[in-house]
Amino acid sequence: MLSKVLFSLxxxxxxxxxxxxxxxxxxxxxxxxxxxxxxxFNTQISAKDSTQTxxxxxxxxxxxxxLSCKEHTKIQDxxxxxxxxxxxxxxxxxxxSQYQPKVVINAQxxxxxxxxxxxxxxxxxxxTAKTENEIKSASTKFSKYALSNEAIYFSKxxxxxxxxxxxxxxxxxxxxxxxxxxxxxxHNILLTNRSGIDIKADEARLFAKISGRIQAPxxxxxxxxxxxxxxxxxxxxxxxQMMAMQSAPAPVMARKSNALHxxxxxxxxxxxxxxxxPSDGTQKKIPVDTxxxxxxxxxxxxxxxxxxxxxxVSFTPKQTIESQSWKVLHNRELIQNAPIRRIGKKxxxxxxxxxxxxxxxxxxxxxxxxxGIFSSDRLKKEGFKLTxxxxxxxxxxxxxxERIPLSTQEEIEVSLEKLHLPYNYNTxxxxxxxxxxxxxxxxxxxxxxxxxxxxxxxxIYY
Numbered sequence: 001m002l003s004k005v006l007f008s009l010x011x012x013x014x015x016x017x018x019x020x021x022x023x024x025x026x027x028x029x030x031x032x033x034x035x036x037x038x039x040x041f042n043t044q045i046s047a048k049d050s051t052q053t054x055x056x057x058x059x060x061x062x063x064x065x066x067l068s069c070k071e072h073t074k075i076q077d078x079x080x081x082x083x084x085x086x087x088x089x090x091x092x093x094x095x096x097s098q099y100q101p102k103v104v105i106n107a108q109x110x111x112x113x114x115x116x117x118x119x120x121x122x123x124x125x126x127x128t129a130k131t132e133n134e135i136k137s138a139s140t141k142f143s144k145y146a147l148s149n150e151a152i153y154f155s156k157x158x159x160x161x162x163x164x165x166x167x168x169x170x171x172x173x174x175x176x177x178x179x180x181x182x183x184x185x186x187h188n189i190l191l192t193n194r195s196g197i198d199i200k201a202d203e204a205r206l207f208a209k210i211s212g213r214i215q216a217p218x219x220x221x222x223x224x225x226x227x228x229x230x231x232x233x234x235x236x237x238x239x240x241q242m243m244a245m246q247s248a249p250a251p252v253m254a255r256k257s258n259a260l261h262x263x264x265x266x267x268x269x270x271x272x273x274x275x276x277x278p279s280d281g282t283q284k285k286i287p288v289d290t291x292x293x294x295x296x297x298x299x300x301x302x303x304x305x306x307x308x309x310x311x312x313v314s315f316t317p318k319q320t321i322e323s324q325s326w327k328v329l330h331n332r333e334l335i336q337n338a339p340i341r342r343i344g345k346k347x348x349x350x351x352x353x354x355x356x357x358x359x360x361x362x363x364x365x366x367x368x369x370x371x372g373i374f375s376s377d378r379l380k381k382e383g384f385k386l387t388x389x390x391x392x393x394x395x396x397x398x399x400x401x402e403r404i405p406l407s408t409q410e411e412i413e414v415s416l417e418k419l420h421l422p423y424n425y426n427t428x429x430x431x432x433x434x435x436x437x438x439x440x441x442x443x444x445x446x447x448x449x450x451x452x453x454x455x456x457x458x459x460i461y462y
Contacts, residue, residue: 021201021275025209028170030199031163037154038064040279041072041146041196044167047154054162055155062151066198068279071142072151078135085128092121145281146196169195169279172206174288174322178338178349179329180313183295187288187319189270194281204272208322220302222406222430225414225462227454268322291318299354299398303361303386309398314348321347356392357438361385364449370456378456383417383449390438398436404450405462406430412460417449 019032039045039056047054061076062069096117142149147169154162170193177186189206193199272286296314313328321342328335328351341348366381390396406429407414416425416432423434438444454460 021204028166039152043148057153058150082131145194145279177327185291189286190283193277199277201275204275206270223403309354309357311351358389360387380452386446389443400434402432404430413453
């Protein structure tokens with residue numbers, strides 16, 4: 001239904017320009033005045049003029065000056081050449097196998113003739129292998145910018161503008177290049193045409209959906225504590241629960257709702273004039289804009305997830321970002337696909353690893369004992385020793401994020417012992433953040449100690 005609406009919209013809204021292109025997420029619409037009957041190499045299309053749907057014809061040959069047509073003709077010529085070489089080899093093999101001289105011949109002349117035949121056969125085999133490789137290479141190249149090996153034509157030349165509905169082959173995405181040295185953010189559109197149809201449009205509009213998906217370089221997730229009874233006690237409780245279920249009335253199952261859950265998305269359109277887009281499978285870069293940014297550079301370490309300290313860059317863009325793929329220019333080096341994390345409008349990128357800082361995380365187990373003779377609780381004291389060594393010649397500040405076990409039941413309590421450096425402890429998530437200042441050439445040790453109190457007749461795991 002959506003495709004029909006878009007098709008009608010394309011027909012009614014683009015007639016003002018000589019040629020136009022509209023690219024949506026599921027299909028594209030190309031309106032133009034054909035110069036001949038040839039369309040391209042794409043079987044997933046339909047055509048319509050202002051009054052009716054046009055008939056299309058499939059052909060194996062092609063007689064156009066387009067790049068795709070020339071490459072298709074080249075492949076066909078190579079197949080003809082391969083057939084000729086194969087046929088010539090077959091004829092030569094038959095002659096040799098059936099040759100039976102009726103008279104006595106000169107031995108030396110026979111040897112010379114055999115050598116000539118063998119030499120010619122070897123040349124044919126070499127030429128055949130070369131042609132097969134050329135066909136394979138040309139076919140691979142052709143498949144990158146055409147979706148079909150059959151040429152598509154109008155049954156007769158249209159007398160007015162037509163609109164092609166193209167199901168696949170036209171793609172675009174946003175590319176963001178963050179230049180840390182210049183504090184700029186460059187936004188480009190990368191447009192690819194492998195539809196098998198060469199396009200020239202006076203007006204082009206690209207419609208992008210912004211879904212707001214999140215991709216975190218290091219995702220924080222709580223380390224939850226779970227409690228269970230000893231095995232004998234669990235078996236007894238299970239029997240009691242089974243008896244209770246058998247005597248209780250059957251529960252009424254709630255009907256599953258058929259309501260659709262639709263995620264909120266935004267749409268952004270881009271307008272391009274005088275677009276020339278041959279179907280060659282290459283990415284065409286179209287600059288959109290460049291923003292000047294205020295960058296916040298930090299060093300972060302997540303000991304529970306990685307041994308590396310990352311160089312991060314945070315900023316708030318002036319416009320909504322619609323891509324998760326980034327390029328970062330830092331110290332004249334290009335970093336491809338830097339991981340991104342979004343918190344509200346703020347964006348954080350992991351730019352690189354700081355190899356000047358060496359880290360280590362070691363488990364600390366101090367004790368596990370009953371709280372007292374008359375107490376029903378048990379105490380468990382443990383933690384981690386974090387070690388950071390700064391091998392560089394400059395002082396560095398590192399933001400550390402550690403996980404403290406998180407209680408999931410009222411019977412379990414977790415308390416954190418005081419640290420000797422600035423920190424923030426969120427008891428609802430178990431997230432502990434610290435700021436460590438490390439002098440050049442020095443080593444910093446941090447003991448993160450916590451105590452877990454839980455009923456002694458239970459077991460805990462996390």
